[in-house]
Amino acid sequence: MEGTVFYWIAFILTALVAIFAAVMVITRRNPIHAALFLILNFLCIAVLYLLLKFQFIAIIQVMIYAGAIMMLVIFVIMLLSVEEEERTNKITASSAHVIGVVLALILLAQLIYGVGVRVLPGEQGEFTPERMAQLGDIKAVAGLLFTRFLFPFEVASILLLVGMIGAVILSKKER
Amino acid sequence: MPFSVPPIYFLIVSALIFTIGAIGVLIRRNAIVIFMCIEMMLSAVNLTLITASHYLNSLDGVMMVFFVMTVAAAEAAVGLAIFVLLFRGRKTIKVDEINLLKW
Numbered sequence: 001m002e003g004t005v006f007y008w009i010a011f012i013l014t015a016l017v018a019i020f021a022a023v024m025v026i027t028r029r030n031p032i033h034a035a036l037f038l039i040l041n042f043l044c045i046a047v048l049y050l051l052l053k054f055q056f057i058a059i060i061q062v063m064i065y066a067g068a069i070m071m072l073v074i075f076v077i078m079l080l081s082v083e084e085e086e087r088t089n090k091i092t093a094s095s096a097h098v099i100g101v102v103l104a105l106i107l108l109a110q111l112i113y114g115v116g117v118r119v120l121p122g123e124q125g126e127f128t129p130e131r132m133a134q135l136g137d138i139k140a141v142a143g144l145l146f147t148r149f150l151f152p153f154e155v156a157s158i159l160l161l162v163g164m165i166g167a168v169i170l171s172k173k174e175r
Numbered sequence: 176m177p178f179s180v181p182p183i184y185f186l187i188v189s190a191l192i193f194t195i196g197a198i199g200v201l202i203r204r205n206a207i208v209i210f211m212c213i214e215m216m217l218s219a220v221n222l223t224l225i226t227a228s229h230y231l232n233s234l235d236g237v238m239m240v241f242f243v244m245t246v247a248a249a250e251a252a253v254g255l256a257i258f259v260l261l262f263r264g265r266k267t268i269k270v271d272e273i274n275l276l277k278w
Contacts, residue, residue, distance in 0.1 A: 125233025
């Protein structure tokens, strides 16, 4: 599977669509269009996860990012009706924008140099492809999550609870 | 497998998406679009972690992605509630006009 022509074609197509969608997110005037292109970007990244053989994370990506978070974002965009406000303002390329873009491009050059200068460092783990194929993706993740990462897992649940209470308190009307 | 995709290609895609998100944060003035760009950057970092996890035969990256997604979900709930509150009070969510904390 890995290394076949299909794998390459799938990777290149998905990567190009993901980058195209990312560019569209930051260039569309209408926030709804930006949000829809962001969903496309998340779906493409989920396909890249599938190419890397992590089905569980791909499903979670589609459910949490493309589903839950983007649903909230689109809901809030429609609630605030910021659309016409955004449409009337004209794009002004101030010097701050130009400096920001130049700095971001320098960041990109650094990142690519950083990943390209040598092969991936770090020691090999114990989850070889054969073991993963035998164990299954979800089973391996769950096994780790409920043993070695149990405490962070509990902390994450408390974090979600705090976020939920915070959102309720913030959006409550004062009386 | 002589022709398998080397990890650097995945990492370069991730770096490109991260940079595009950073540019979006810098040039856009709508708070919700900035929020979406931050989500895009988080997701690009997740791709890096998953790539490293795959090529190093480890699951630690997957664990980290799991917790990053949890934080992103909590952040989305609280952040969007803050935007709704801001819009209710000031009738705008353009970050140039929200300058109460600016000195």
